[in-house]
Amino acid sequence: MEKLIEILNSVRPDVDFETEDALIDDEILSSFDIIAMVSEINVQYGIEIQVDDLLPENFNSAEAIMELIERMENE
Numbered sequence: 001m002e003k004l005i006e007i008l009n010s011v012r013p014d015v016d017f018e019t020e021d022a023l024i025d026d027e028i029l030s031s032f033d034i035i036a037m038v039s040e041i042n043v044q045y046g047i048e049i050q051v052d053d054l055l056p057e058n059f060n061s062a063e064a065i066m067e068l069i070e071r072m073e074n075e
């Protein structure tokens with residue numbers, strides 16, 4: 001999770017990713033933020049997040065993003 005938080009903070013250092021749980025619902029992240037995050041997550045974790053995975057529930061919190069990463073790593 002620490003590596004993920006570092007990635008998220010590199011894109012949006014002004015957001016408290018450890019406590020925020022409505023990143024999409026509260027419009028904290030823009031589509032550009034998500035694209036930047038996904039790109040870095042794909043590289044750092046060696047996965048390929050697909051367009052079909054770009055759902056609000058997968059990006060509302062760091063925990064949700066980590067769950068997505070773990071699901072993709074196990075596929």
